[in-house]
Structure formats: C-alpha cells, structure tokens
Amino acid sequence: MENGAAKPVIVAIDGPSGTGKSSTSKAVAAQLGLSYLDTGAQYRAITWWMVTNGIDIDDPSAIAAVAGKPEIVSGTDPAHPTITVDGTDVAAPIRTQEITSQVSAVSAVPEVRARITELQRSVAAAAEYGIVVEGRDIGTTVLPDADLKIFLTASPEARAARRSGELKGADVHATREALIKRDAADSSRKTSPLAKADDAVEVDTTELTLQQVIECVVTLVEEKRAGK
Ligand SMILES: Nc1ncnc2c1ncn2[C@@H]1O[C@H](COP(=O)(O)OP(=O)(O)O)[C@@H](O)[C@H]1O
Numbered sequence: 145m146e147n148g149a150a151k152p153v154i155v156a157i158d159g160p161s162g163t164g165k166s167s168t169s170k171a172v173a174a175q176l177g178l179s180y181l182d183t184g185a186q187y188r189a190i191t192w193w194m195v196t197n198g199i200d201i202d203d204p205s206a207i208a209a210v211a212g213k214p215e216i217v218s219g220t221d222p223a224h225p226t227i228t229v230d231g232t233d234v235a236a237p238i239r240t241q242e243i244t245s246q247v248s249a250v251s252a253v254p255e256v257r258a259r260i261t262e263l264q265r266s267v268a269a270a271a272e273y274g275i276v277v278e279g280r281d282i283g284t285t286v287l288p289d290a291d292l293k294i295f296l297t298a299s300p301e302a303r304a305a306r307r308s309g310e311l312k313g314a315d316v317h318a319t320r321e322a323l324i325k326r327d328a329a330d331s332s333r334k335t336s337p338l339a340k341a342d343d344a345v346e347v348d349t350t351e352l353t354l355q356q357v358i359e360c361v362v363t364l365v366e367e368k369r370a371g372k
C-alpha cells in the first residue's frame with residue numbers, strides 16, 4: 145500500500161468442537177497484532193437470550209420471529225475477548241451445559257444465521273490490521289474471500305479428553321457422546337453447515353501440542369503476507 149501499511153489480513157479458522165480453534169485463534173491474533181472473533185460465542189449469546197426470554201427452542205418459527213431482537217456486541221481484543229447481550233456481560237452464562245445443549249438448535253435457524261453472519265462481516269470489515277475469525281462456516285459462508293482458511297480436526301477421543309479436562313474431570317465418555325451429537329447436528333443442518341472450504345488448509349491436531357498448532361498457523365499467515 146502507498147503508505148507502507150500492511151493490508152488487513154483475514155484468517156478463517158473452522159472445525160468441530162475441541163479441535164483447538166479458540167486457543168489457536170486467540171494466540172495467533174495476539175502474536176500477529178490482529179483482532180479476534182469467536183463466532184461460537186455469538187451463537188451461544190443469542191441462545192442464552194432465547195432461553196432467558198422463555199422462547200421455545202424446539203420451535204424454529206418462534207426463534208425466527210425474535211432473531212432480530214437481542215443486540216450482541218463482541219469485543220475483539222484477543223487478550224481480553226468480551227461478549228454482551230443488550231449490555232449484559234454473558235461471557236460466563238453462555239458456557240453452561242444448558243446453553244451448550246441448546247445452541248445447535250438455535251444456530252440452525254436461517255434467520256438467526258443471517259443476523260449473526262451480517263454482524264460477523266461488519267466486525268471483520270472494521271478490523272484495522274485484520275482479524276482471526278473462528279467458527280464452523282467462516283471459510284465457506286461468512287468470509288469466503290479470507291486470505292487464509294484453516295480447518296482444524298482431531299480425533300473424537302482427543303477432543304473429548306481436552307474438553308473434559310476443561311470441565312474439571314467431567315466424564316470423558318459422556319463428553320465424547322455430547323460432542324459427536326453436536327458435530328452431527330452442526331454438520332447436517334441445511335443452512336451453512338460445519339464444513340471445510342475447498343481452499344482451506346486442513347490441520348489434524350490430534351498428535352500436535354497447542355504450541356505446534358499455533359506455530360503452524362502463524363507460519364501460514366506469514367507466508368500469505370509475504371505473497372508465497
Ligand atoms: N493441540 C492441542 N493439544 C492439547 N490440548 C489442546 C490442543 N489444542 C487445544 N487444546 C485444549 O483443548 C481445549 C479445547 O480447545 P479450544 O481452543 O477451546 O477448542 P475449540 O475452540 O475448537 O472448541 C482447551 O482446554 C485447550 O487448551
């Protein structure tokens with residue numbers, strides 16, 4: 145660019161639960177001075193609002209009718225990501241088992257996806273130095289022109305072990321079953337399912353440390369920036 149400033153770089157990181165999207169995205173963004181957006185947190189936030197307001201989660205038309213109501217705001221500093229709904233900090237309540245078990249149903253509703261996708265695109269467009277956006281449909285639908293697309297995978301066993309470690313000793317078998325059920329729902333929905341974009345780089349993290357995954361993604365971003 146004329147003033148010598150680097151063009152904002154857009155990185156899309158997708159994959160199923162427990163593959164390391166959040167940890168990798170935050171670290172890569174922090175290391176490269178980019179913004180960070182956790183799109184799963186936005187779907188969790190709208191789910192929290194539906195549950196809090198007594199909307200019937202089993203009724204897609206009831207969800208669709210109010211999908212435009214909550215105002216969701218994401219803070220994009222990778223060192224301190226935030227999320228609010230109508231001004232209320234929901235960072236903690238969106239991580240409960242209740243919300244985790246309902247989020248796939250809410251996020252399958254096309255009106256919800258249209259609303260959240262628009263929000264995600266506006267956040268990405270506003271990122272001065274670029275952004276790492278993580279989710280399920282970022283490379284395929286939200287930001288199909290991203291400079292770099294990564295699709296993280298890992299075995300169900302590795303993912304369940306990571307998640308149950310986080311949930312302070314939750315039963316690995318039950319965690320594995322819940323993960324598989326959520327992946328199946330997210331992958332089979334009609335509107336922008338969880339999927340690898342054709343031009344995404346797939347990284348199997350089963351045998352890699354988090355640090356190795358971060359280094360791999362940072363290298364790929366730097367290669368892109370160098371025009372390789
Ligand atoms: N390569 C890895 N090896 C071991 N643990 C990992 C790895 N990547 C992530 N983790 C851990 O697994 C858990 C889930 O990671 P997270 O980034 O939240 O995944 P996702 O966003 O894909 O659901 C976290 O506790 C994280 O520290």
Ligand SMILES: Nc1ccn([C@@H]2O[C@H](COP(=O)(O)OP(=O)(O)O)[C@@H](O)[C@H]2O)c(=O)n1
Pocket residue numbers: 160161162166183184185187188247248249251252278279280281282326330
């Ligand atoms: N881009 C995205 C991100 C998340 N989601 C939905 O939001 C849920 C929660 O996403 P998350 O990233 O917080 O899930 P975890 O992998 O952290 O458990 C997913 O299971 C999907 O149903 C989505 O539909 N599209």
